[in-house]
Amino acid sequence: MDSRELRECAAVALSVLDLTNLKDDCTSAEIEDLCARATSPLGHTAAICIWPRFIAQARAILGTESPVRIATVVNFPSGDLDVATVVAETRAALADGADEIDLVIPYRAFMAGDEAAVERMIAAVRAEIAAPALLKTILETGELKSASLVSRASQIAIAGGADFIKTSTGKVSVNATLEAADLMLQEIRASGRKVGFKPAGGISTVKDASLYFRHASAIMGEDWVMPSTFRFGASGLFNDIQAIMTGEKATGQKADSQTSSY
Template identity: 75%
Template sequence: MDNRELRECAAVALSVLDLTNLKDDCTAAEIETLCARAQTAHGATAAICIWPRFVAQARAIFGENGLIRIATVVNFPSGDLAVDEVVRETVQAIADGADEIDLVIPYRRFKEGDEAAVAGMVRAVRAVCPQSVLLKTILETGELKDPQLIRRASEIAIAEGSDFIKTSTGKVAVNATLEAADIMLQVIRDSRRNVGFKPAGGIGSVADAALYFRHASAIMGENWIMPSTFRFGASGLLNDIDAVLSGTAFSTPQAGY
């Protein structure tokens, strides 16, 4: 990839980035910094992704202009909460100002054969999300491992009304992979529904982002990548995007969420 292509890729990556801080010890001061970082000299990120306890703070900072969306997580990261508890989390997050809900499926129960647990969880959360609130369903593909399980989880999540399917929480040993992306994108294509894709965890450079862009374009078409259909969940990726767009560094693969 030459410098021009790298800069073009960086600009698109910025526009589809969910700038994330889901550290267990995240503080209000770090959220303030995150909100400021999301508004870069090169443009804004698509969203920030934060713990529910910080949603009201972020909404107060951003106001109601809607330029940068606020995503939060529920049933996160374990996927083990009861449906009614997850619904309460979701309702409160939306009341606090969340624009997007990233829901972890009960992936351990799903691995044991309980498809109904996944369908019921997604359906219940979808039911309390207004049309304006995106539901991004996290499959935790690194824990599912089996391609058939990843495929089936994707199908269920889409059938129950998910706006996006997302690979990972970023909290397990294996997070986003191109192999999982391939399966999930094929399911989206075959569903013929307007569903987006979000790889998350381990995407730390524009070079990494380019691999996912190529993969998505090959399956979904050249004009498919936009904030309404594609997001990256990452914290470190913005550093490399800034470096590339500022002309201060070349992109090299990096670790991290």
């Protein structure tokens, strides 16, 4: 990839980035900085992704007309909360100004064979979210560990009305992988529905991002990668995007390698 292609890739990556801070010790000052970076002179990100407790602050900073959407997480990161609690989390987040809900499916129950638990959770949260707000379902693919489970979880989420299917919370040892991306994108294509894809966790350079762009384009078509159908969930990726777009020397370093049993 030459420097021109790298800059073009960086610009696309910026436009589909969910700039994320889900650190346990995240502060209000860091949210203020996140909002500033999301609306930098380089262009704006698709969204920020933050803890529910910071939604009202971010909405006050960004206002109601900002092109940057506010995403938050529910049933996060364990996936083990009961449906009523997750519904309450979702309602509160929407009331505070969230535009997008990233829901962790009850993946441990799913791994134990309880598909109905996943269906109930998605249905209950989906019922709370009216357009233009979006539901993104986190499958935690690195914990599912098998291709059949990743594919089946994708099918359930798509059938349940998810607007996006997302790989990971970023809180486990294996997060986004190209193997998981392939399985999830294949299920999106097979469904015939307009469902987006969000790889999250471990994507830290534009060169990393380009691999996912190429994979998505090969499966879904050249014009498919856009904010309405593709997002990155990342915190460090913005730094490499910025370095490339401003002409500074980018690190060019790969994210830590992750292994998969798919």
